[in-house]
Each structure stands twice: as structure tokens, then as C-alpha cells.
Amino acid sequence: MIPALKEVLRVAVPLMVSTGMFSLVLFVDRTLLLWHEPSQMGAAMAAGNLFWVCVCVFVGIASMTSAIISQYIGADQPKRVGQLLWQATWFALATLPFFLLVGGLGESLFRLTDQPEHLIPMQAAYFRILMWGGAGEVLQTALSGFYSGTHRTRTIMLVSLASGVLNLVLDVFLIFGVGSPDPETGLRFLELGIVGAAIASSLSFWFKGVCYAVLLMKPSEREKYGILRGIRLNRRMMKRLIYFGLPAGLMYVTEAGGFTVIVLQIGRLGDVPLQATTMAINFNMIAFIPLVGMSIAASVLVGQHLIRTGPGPAIRCVIAALCVGWAYSVAWAIAYIFAPGGLIALYSLSPTGVDSEIAFEIAEKLLGFVAIYVIMDATQLILAGALRGAGDTWFVLLAGLVLSFVAVIVGTVWQPVAVRFQDPDGQAGALLALDWWWWVITGWICTLAIVMAGRFLQGKWQRMRMV
Template sequence: MADTLTHHMRRTLVLGLPLVGGQLAQMAIGVTDTLMLGWYSVPALAAGTIGATFFFSVFILGAGFAYAVLPMASAAAGRGDEIRVRRIARMGLWLSAGFAALALPLFWWSGPLLSALGQDPQVAEGAQTYLRIAGPGLIPALLTATLRSHLSALEHTRIVLWAVLAAGVLNAGVNWLLIFGNWGFPELGLAGAAIASLGVHALTTGLLIFYATRGPGMARFDLLRNIHRPDWPVFGEIFRLGWPIGLTLLSESGLFAASALMMGVLGTVPLAAHGVALQVAALVFMVHLGLSSAVTVRVGQFWGREDREGMLRAALAAAILSFGAVLLATWLYIGGGEAIIALFVDPTDPARPAILDLGARLLVLAALFQLVDAAQVMALGMLRGVQDTRRPMVYAFVAYWMLGLPASWILGIEMGFGPEGIWLGLCVGLAAAAITLSLRFLRLILPPPRAPIRG
């Protein structure tokens, strides 16, 4: 058992580490945009932040179809059905492109929408300028997400990391040229950042398509063969599996957006400390998100072979690795919380001491926070591996919005525990999700108990 479990852990690491690196590199692109727009001007930073948040919210809803490709292709690959692998990828690309095309008008008329949501008119107008350029990038962004799932299901994850790293370099370079007008290029400010974003998405899609069709061992899948031809049964399967994933992702990101609004009620310092502590926690969360995708692939392969023992061991191996990352991060949070927060705060800011103190206390809570957050995202990955998404969507929504959000408001605002209370409330919701989703996975893969023999 130990050798087998060690083998599963090694396979999960080989598959998952490039995915973790890809997630971290993708996050670094967003951090680069924030830094460079901040260097340009505060209005550009505000409009770019709102625009990027709007873009991400639409993207995350449509990404459900891309995520659905991962377990379906993994199961087909586990059975050695290469034709079905191709059909799944093809229909995933269809759905992703179709969703993106339908969503494009939201970006074009985003200004009135953002104004209706209470944003400053100038910020809303700037965000609309950004989104009218960057918005069409939703098409390659969702195609990229689908191709990433296709390649990950086939355990070709290193190319995903290299493609994202190349995109990050391009993004920083084009930002430097077009935001600030360096080397004789026009100084476009916010519009320059939008052009860079569009270019990044197009480059990443191009690299992944090239690899998926010409890379080592990929020719046999013949990805683009009959790309124009619909396969309605597979289209329907991906749609039914994917829309609950999109709504689950949106409900989770919405929970954290709501927590930021609650922090804003408490004041500027709590909001700033919350934002920094959450950014640190998000960096560590990328480890668990990458492992979650890896466990979807591993469980999906055994699901395709109808191997219950293999599914259980693959899930256990991934859970052990995730827990190891939790222990390491906990040691960092407790031992160096204030030093970590200090990296994100201007030394000349008069509010710095208050932000450092509160941020360090929140990072101590992050030890509990990340434990339950990691557990719930790992359970979601396992359930996607067995192609179970509708019931998990309901469990997650109830846990996040009917337990976590009210608990955060009651503990943080009504009972006066402040920022720590809001974080404890988030822990309540995430813990409920982790427990119910984990039990759901075990119920699905463990054999039913035998009826007693009566004689």
C-alpha cells in the first residue's frame, strides 16, 4: 500500500507541479498589470482593476465548459479511446467560442452596466475603454482554457507552464512599450494595457494549438480533424457537465468579493489588510488549485477504467500532498506573518503599522482558512474526476452563500469581532463545503455495504 501510494503521489506531483507553476505565472501577469498601471496613474489603475475584475467574472462563468473537458477527456484517455478524446476537445472548443461570442456585447456596453452597479462615472468609462479592446480576448482566453484541459488530461502539462510564462514575458514587454510610450511607441496608458492583454491571450492560444497538433505524441489525436463538424451528443454532455462548474466558480469568487465589501464597511485599514492577506493566501491557494486539476485527471483516468481502488488511492495521494502544502504555509504564516505583509505595504504610508498588525493577525487565521479552502477545492477536483458537478454546485452555493456569508456578517459586523470575525465566517462556509463535498465523493466511489446474510 505504501509503495502504491508513493507511486500515486509521484505521478500527481509530475502532473501537478507544472499546473501549479502555470497558475502562479498566470497570477503574476495580473500582479504585473496592477503594478504597471499603478506606476502610470491612479485613475488608470482604478479603471484597469474594475475592467479586469469584470472580464474575470465573465471568463470564470464560461470556463466551466473548459473545466468539463478535463474529466471527460481523462476518462476517455484512461480507456484508450483517442477518437472520443478528440471529439470532447472539439466540442469544448465550440462551446467556449460560442459562450465568448455571446458575451462580447457585455464588454462593449460595460460602461452603463458598471455605472448602474455604483461605480464612479469616470472609472466606468475608463473600464469600458479597456474592455472594448481587451474583451474580444475572451475568445482566445476560453479556447486556451479548453486546450489546457485537453493537454492536462493527456498529462502534457509542461507546455501549459511554458506557454503561460511566454505570455507573461510578452505582457510585461507590451505593457512597458504601450502604457508608457517607450522606444518611440505611442503612449496609450490604459488602452496599451488592454492591447497587451489581448495579445497575451492570442499568443497563448496559438502556442497551445501548435503543441496540441504538432507536439510529441499529439498527432494521433488529430485535434483539428473535422473541427467544423458538430457532435451533438458530446456537445450536450459537456454543456450539462460544464454549466454547474461555471456557476460554482462564480459563486466562490463572489463570496470573496462580498467579503471585501464587508471589510470596506469596517474602514480603509481593515480593507487594506484584508486585501494583502488574501493576496498572500491566494498565492498559496494556487498550489492547491494545481493539485486539484491534477487529481481530476488522475481520478478521471481510473473512473474511465471503473477502478474504484485506483480512484481512492489517487485522491488520497493528492490530499496528502495538499495537506503538506498547508503545513508548510502555516509555518510561514505564524513565523513570519508581519514580514510577509510588510512586502506589500509602502514604508512611508502612515497607516503601515496598523495594516501590518492586523494583516499579521489575519495570516494566523489564514492557517485555518487555507486548511478548509484547500480541502474544499481538492474535493471539487475529485468530484469533477467522476463527472459529478450538479450536486456539488448546490452544496457549494449553500455553504458559501447561506452559511459562510451570513456567518461573516454576524461574526464580523453584528457581534463586533471585526476583520477576524469576517474571516472566521468564511472558514465556516468553506469548512461546510469541504465536509459535504468530501463525503459526497466517498459515497460515490466506495462500494455499497453488503446486506447481511440471513439464514
């Protein structure tokens, strides 16, 4: 077990740092927006979720490059890696027209979900600009799969750190501007608020894609992996990428879609519940997103060991990944339970209004829900990654689709009943509805973990192959 633990840590730690940097950027991005204008943070939360729903199916397809490349390496077929990367690149660039079209429909989409009228212009602007970076996010996901699939995750960490620093610097300048306020408008030069935050994020997406493309052109990489020789469209390989990647992408979209519907339902309760939810989810992301790196590590290690050494070492790697993930999650659960005030206090470093003060109090209570499900979230994420690494992507999709649908239906149908049962006079209905939706989220994640564990223990994944 010790060798498996060392192997997991060697692959996973840089990936956890990389994805952790992404969560830190999101956290700082939304905190800066809170300081600039509290309502902008809630608008960015809803618009950012919708952005992810629109791009995640394509990101999911592109993300399968890591697992497939790991199996090519395990099967001693490195020359096919270049072909796969080019198919993923053409796929990523082909998504750009679609993303721009959807971005132009942002305002109509938010009106359909009955969002507060004063938030819709901010949500639409943020969403529209983010969609310009959607293809860049798909491209960087595809190309980074080369480095995770070949276990050179340190490169991913360094590129992510550089991108994160760029994003944070752009955030500060483009949200708050520079210089003294203009006497007429009261705005500083380049003070763009939520628009500036969207521009910073889009530029950082493309920055990462360009970095990986430049690194892949090194002579050693071009020769060993056939980078330039694979430039032509290979329909068979493109179909394989889409076949195994589509379930992963649809799994992302079902989970993200369900979560976005819940956040939009919370947004209908008012600014304060939405602000409180955004604060709690931001701290949830700091714990959750680094575990995506552990999930990717489990995926590539399972994929390579199944081809090269068999299911035994693959199982040991998954157990090691779970142990690390649980230890990391327990540390965050303790912080959520015993120090919620200290965490939420980070949002109050800048002067805020009365509504924000109320939101701070509510957010502290919501961290209690996060403490309940954070360990189960780590479990479902790592086991789903292991199943995808073996090629069991369609089960992961079906389970996610069914459970997401059930969570949204149960939450929508039973919310009025739950609120009336606890508050027959309707005086505190919004806060009771908020609690109800957070119980729905908690139950949803715990059920996902149970289903993924059952599938993993069944063992069918041990006989699957993607190459």
C-alpha cells in the same frame, strides 16, 4: 502509496508551476498598479473579480475537456479526442459576442453595486478590455485540457511560462510607459496605467490559446487523435460537454460570485479596507492558485483510473494529492503567521501615501485569517476536483451554490449587528466590518471543505462514468 505519490507529482507539478505562474502574474500586475497609483490596485481587484464571474461558467464548461479526454484515453478511444476538442473550440469562439456585450455594460454594473465614484471609471475600463480576452481564456482552457487529459502537463507548464513572461513585460511597458515624461501631460509614452494592465492580460489569454492550437496541428497529434477529422459540429458530444461541464462552470460562478459580492461590500467601506483586502488576497492567491493544478491532476487521474483500473488506485491518487496539498499549504500558513510583515513589505518598495501605510498594517492582520483557512482551502479544492473527475459535478455545484448563498446572506444580514455589538459608538465601524467579512470568508471555506470531504467519503462517485 509511493507509486501513487510519484504519479500525482508527475502530473501535478507542471500544472502547479503553470497555475503558479498565473498567480505570480496577478500578484505582480496588482503590485505594479499599486506603485503606479494605489487606488488602481483596488479598482483592478473589483473589476477582475467581476470579469471572472462573467467568464467562469464558460471556462468551467471548457475545463471538463481534461476529465472527459482522460476517460476517452482510459477507454482506449483516442480518435474521439479530436471531436471533443473541436466542440470545445466552437463553444469558446461562440462566447465572444456575449463577452463584448457584457463588457460594454461595465460602468452600469459597478454603479449598481454602489462603488466609490472615483473608482468606477477605472473599474469599467479595466473590465471592458479584459472582456475582449474572455473568449481567449475559454479557448486556452479547452485546448490545454488535451495536454492535462493525456498527462503531458509539461507542455502546459512551458506555454504558461511563455505567456507569463509576455504578460509581465507588457505590464511594465504599458503601465509605466517608456522614455521621459511629457512636459505638458507628465505621462511617458505608452503609460496607460490600469488600462495597460488590462491590455497585457487580454493579449496573454489569446497568446496561450494560439500556442495550444499550433501545437495541436503537429502531424503526430493530428493522426493519433483525429484532430482534423473532428472539425464538424457534433451535437451529441457538445451536449455531453455542456452537461458535465455546466455544473463545474456554475460552481465557479457561485463561488466567484459570492466572493465578488463580499469584495464589493468591502469596497463600500473605503479605499483603505479595499487596498488591504487586495494585498492579503494577492498572497492568498499565491498559495491557492497553484493548488488548482493539483485539483486538475486529481480530476484527470480519478477519471482515467475509474475507467482503466477501478476506484482503488483513484482513491490512492486522491490521498497522495491531499498529502502534497497539505504540505504545501502548511508552509504558506507558517509564513502568514510568523512573517506577515516581511510579505506585505514587498508592496512598500515604491513610495506610497499615508493611506497605503495604514493599509499595509491592516493587511498584515488579514493574513492571519488566510493562515486559518489555507489548509481547508486545499482540502476542498482537491476533493472537488476528484469528484468532478468522476462525473459528480452536480453535487459539487449544489454544495457550492448553497454555501455561497448562505455566506453572502449571513454576512450581509449580520454585519450591522456584529459591528454595533463591538463598536456601539461607530468610531471604528469600517475596520470591524472588514474583520466581520473576513470571518465570513473563513467560515465559508471551512464549511466547503467539510462538505466535500463528506461526499468523497460517502463513495457514490466511485460508480460514476462520463463515457
